[in-house]
Amino acid sequence: MKLTSIKVLLGFIILVVLGGLGVAWSGLYNIAATDKHWGITSEFLEIVRERSISANAEKIKVPDLSDKARIKRGAANYDAMCAQCHLAPGMKTSELHEGLYPQPPVLYKELDMSKEEPHELHWIIKNGIKLTGMPAWGNYNSDEQIWDMIATIGAMKDMTEEEYKALVAAGEHTHAMGGHENMGMDHHTNDQQEKTSDHHAAEEGQSSHHNAEEEKSGKQESAPHSHGGKDHHH
Numbered sequence: 682m683k684l685t686s687i688k689v690l691l692g693f694i695i696l697v698v699l700g701g702l703g704v705a706w707s708g709l710y711n712i713a714a715t716d717k718h719w720g721i722t723s724e725f726l727e728i729v730r731e732r733s734i735s736a737n738a739e740k741i742k743v744p745d746l747s748d749k750a751r752i753k754r755g756a757a758n759y760d761a762m763c764a765q766c767h768l769a770p771g772m773k774t775s776e777l778h779e780g781l782y783p784q785p786p787v788l789y790k791e792l793d794m795s796k797e798e799p800h801e802l803h804w805i806i807k808n809g810i811k812l813t814g815m816p817a818w819g820n821y822n823s824d825e826q827i828w829d830m831i832a833t834i835g836a837m838k839d840m841t842e843e844e845y846k847a848l849v850a851a852g853e854h855t856h857a858m859g860g861h862e863n864m865g866m867d868h869h870t871n872d873q874q875e876k877t878s879d880h881h882a883a884e885e886g887q888s889s890h891h892n893a894e895e896e897k898s899g900k901q902e903s904a905p906h907s908h909g910g911k912d913h914h915h
Contacts, residue, residue: 714782730810738804746799746832755829756845757852762818763788763830771842781814794835802831826855 704710718726745751760769765777766785778785786792792802806827807819818827837845 714780717782734801734804735798737808738798738801741800741803743799743803744828746794746828746835748832751829751832752836753848753852754855755826755831755833755852756848757854758822758826759830759833760849761854763834766814770837770840770845783813785814788834789837789840792834793838799831799835802834803827806830 717723763769764772765775766781767788768775768778768790770789778787803824805815807817807822807824809815809817822830833848840848
């Protein structure tokens with residue numbers, strides 16, 4: 682390649698880079714989740730995502746995911762951490778599922794564990810994916826807890842809503858957040874917890890009211906009796 686051609690190519694690359702920086706700085710590029718990527722952009726990002734996951738997950742060993750005990754253990758954690766985005770049997774949609782872009786896959790409908798690579802799924806759940814809303818659950822869960830959830834995901838393919846709810850009810854939240862166990866909060870128990878909180882607040886309010894009345898009564902009893910501006914003490 683001639684020196685002139687190299688200079689032209691370098692000049693073109695510099696112009697493209699400067700043009701991209703100019704567009705970014707101007708604010709013209711719309712980063713709103715309601716404004717979808719161009720088709721070619723989506724394809725490029727998909728290639729980057731797939732290659733990155735494949736390369737990073739290559740050495741992860743997959744345990745037995747058909748173990749019923751493992752499936753049961755993972756159900757409550759899936760319900761607490763994943764269902765609001767990826768849905769579950771009986772859930773048609775959710776605000777998070779509809780609002781995120783890219784939209785999270787509906788795992789119990791779209792994921793076929795016979796075709797997917799479980800070790801790649803483990804890497805995704807553990808590490809999350811940048812700029813997608815997919816969190817890194819490995820910050821609060823062990824590898825075994827993540828495998829439990831993957832086992833549950835694989836079993837949900839033909840699961841009814843009743844079977845799913847029974848499985849969740851039979852398990853317990855085991856993931857840790859901030860060093861504390863059982864911090865998971867699922868969408869089935871929020872209302873009850875709010876009612877309990879309101880009940881405790883009402884009890885505290887009543888207790889404070891009674892204490893104030895007793896204090897007031899005590900002051901009245903201890904105060905000297907007066908008549909016509911003079912007390913009865915001589």
